[in-house]
Amino acid sequence: MSDDSIDISFVEDDSLMVRARGIAKTFMLHTQGGQAIAALNGVDLDLRRGECVALVGSSGAGKSTLLRCLYGNYLASAGSIAVRDESNALKYVTLTGAHPHDVLRIRRELIGYVSQFLRVIPRVPALELVAEPLLSRGIDGDEARHRARHWLARLGIPERLWQLAPATFSGGEQQRVNIARGLIAGHPVMLLDEPTASLDATNRAIVAEVIDEARRRGTAMIGIFHDEATRAQLCTRRLELEPLSALAAG
Amino acid sequence: MTPLLSARRLTTCYGERVGCADVSFDLYPGEVLCVVGESGSGKSTLLNTLALRLRAASGRLTYTSAQGESLDLFTLAEARQRLLMRTEWGFVEQNPRDGLRMTVSAGANIGEPLMAIGARHFGKIRATSSEWMRRVELDAGRIDDLPTSFSGGMQQRLQIARNLVTGPRLVLMDEPTAGLDVSVQARLLDLLRTLTAQLHLASVIVTHDIGVARLLAHRLMVMQGGRVVETGLTDQVLDDPQHPYTQLLVSSVLPA
Numbered sequence: 001m002s003d004d005s006i007d008i009s010f011v012e013d014d015s016l017m018v019r020a021r022g023i024a025k026t027f028m029l030h031t032q033g034g035q036a037i038a039a040l041n042g043v044d045l046d047l048r049r050g051e052c053v054a055l056v057g058s059s060g061a062g063k064s065t066l067l068r069c070l071y072g073n074y075l076a077s078a079g080s081i082a083v084r085d086e087s088n089a090l091k092y093v094t095l096t097g098a099h100p101h102d103v104l105r106i107r108r109e110l111i112g113y114v115s116q117f118l119r120v121i122p123r124v125p126a127l128e129l130v131a132e133p134l135l136s137r138g139i140d141g142d143e144a145r146h147r148a149r150h151w152l153a154r155l156g157i158p159e160r161l162w163q164l165a166p167a168t169f170s171g172g173e174q175q176r177v178n179i180a181r182g183l184i185a186g187h188p189v190m191l192l193d194e195p196t197a198s199l200d201a202t203n204r205a206i207v208a209e210v211i212d213e214a215r216r217r218g219t220a221m222i223g224i225f226h227d228e229a230t231r232a233q234l235c236t237r238r239l240e241l242e243p244l245s246a247l248a249a250g
Numbered sequence: 251m252t253p254l255l256s257a258r259r260l261t262t263c264y265g266e267r268v269g270c271a272d273v274s275f276d277l278y279p280g281e282v283l284c285v286v287g288e289s290g291s292g293k294s295t296l297l298n299t300l301a302l303r304l305r306a307a308s309g310r311l312t313y314t315s316a317q318g319e320s321l322d323l324f325t326l327a328e329a330r331q332r333l334l335m336r337t338e339w340g341f342v343e344q345n346p347r348d349g350l351r352m353t354v355s356a357g358a359n360i361g362e363p364l365m366a367i368g369a370r371h372f373g374k375i376r377a378t379s380s381e382w383m384r385r386v387e388l389d390a391g392r393i394d395d396l397p398t399s400f401s402g403g404m405q406q407r408l409q410i411a412r413n414l415v416t417g418p419r420l421v422l423m424d425e426p427t428a429g430l431d432v433s434v435q436a437r438l439l440d441l442l443r444t445l446t447a448q449l450h451l452a453s454v455i456v457t458h459d460i461g462v463a464r465l466l467a468h469r470l471m472v473m474q475g476g477r478v479v480e481t482g483l484t485d486q487v488l489d490d491p492q493h494p495y496t497q498l499l500v501s502s503v504l505p506a
Contacts, residue, residue, distance in 0.1 A: 031494065031497050072483065072486060073490065074490040100469050100483040103483050104468060104483070121440070121465065122440055
């Protein structure tokens with residue numbers, strides 16, 4: 001995607017949801033003598049409606065780093081990331097270099113993210129945590145909580161826990177609250193970082209089912225899945241990442 | 251969207267010494283901006299400059315009023331400045347004793363700002379005070395008690411009620427949770443988080459506590475030696491800090 005010509009890829013191709021070109025990420029560790037750690041270099045990705053891409057590669061290959069760049073949590077050192085956005089004529093918005101204010105809108109409306117761990121907020125009950133993505137879109141409180149209850153029930157969180165803050169929940173319960181919170185708003189693009197890692201077999205099956213449902217509804221997904229069985233069940237293709245050797249820097 | 255508050259190249263000096271230099275940012279309605287940095291970084295100077303308590307040596311500060319007027323705050327007539335502070339702005343002091351009147355009751359502390367903007371009906375003022383005590387999780391049965399009989403955390407919540415009762419659009423806060431016990435802090439943070447979201451409040455919060463910033467702020471501004479060294483989305487700045495000073499600041503936080 002070049003900056004000096006008008007890019008109409010998202011207009012011409014209605015299935016295209018995310019286009020990343022030349023993504024690089026190098027961490028400069030200023031507190032450790034200015035060491036540079038290269039995590040990603042030249043990664044290209046086209047993500048389409050209704051597909052689920054499995055990020056594969058050994059530990060340290062930059063899988064989580066790529067997801068974080070796609071969410072605007074890490075700043076890509078080079079490259080561009082464009083996301084389908086029906087609110088403008090060119091049908092996309094550029095995430096890389098976007099103002100924080102715009103990144104927040106992109107996250108509210110376009111890109112969802114399920115991390116490995118729930119970030120617990122003191123005193124906020126599970127029900128409110130799950131309803132929050134809807135409330136932030138201006139959906140009425142009763143409606144948001146009604147849908148949150150549906151998601152919590154679907155993910156097998158016992159009703160007696162709904163009004164409690166998840167700090168004391170088990171790892172698996174926290175993770176399912178996290179997934180409910182991630183999926184409730186029906187973002188057209190979902191990033192998944194080991195969504196089934198801390199779950200037992202029964203709950204893993206439930207979570208896999210809701211993820212697969214979202215994909216079949218047309219959600220474009222890319223994620224890290226810790227086992228081959230889950231990948232085989234959920235993913236439609238793979239994207240291989242290879243570790244880069246650390247570069248010495250002055 | 252028009253920014254609520256727009257700062258351009260603000261510089262404030264104490265005689266020869268620079269307090270904060272060259273600070274620019276835009277704050278949008280409903281947005282919470284945390285200014286982080288250690289003591290002496292210039293963050294409190296910046297806050298006091300924004301609150302028009304310190305006179306900037308140079309720069310420009312523009313505020314969009316509830317009526318949609320764009321106001322140049324540094325050249326605005328003093329009477330108009332004071333009116334604005336009473337009606338559209340709040341300021342939460344680090345020490346609640348600086349923001350409260352300790353010799354009048356809790357209810358009067360909340361009711362006073364309403365009277366300052368023209369409320370006269372005693373019964374209604376009292377009802378509003380009582381409602382706000384409830385909103386900040388204070389026992390409304392203590393409406394006639396003096397704030398001196400309240401704990402530090404309760405005083406801070408009372409100060410917040412006093413600031414929010416008039417329905418401001420912008421609240422400046424100076425280390426609102428410093429000096430409170432950790433358990434009391436968590437409750438106050440949750441309250442602030444809920445109220446800013448419910449009331450669609452814009453806020454500039456000065457803090458040295460990264461945890462506070464992570465919980466409350468949409469955006470962060472990191473200051474060192476009077477200057478802004480890094481700015482961005484809260485989780486991005488904390489998870490992928492770019493500037494050496496921010497990296498030091500983030501890496502110095504003990505894991506939770």
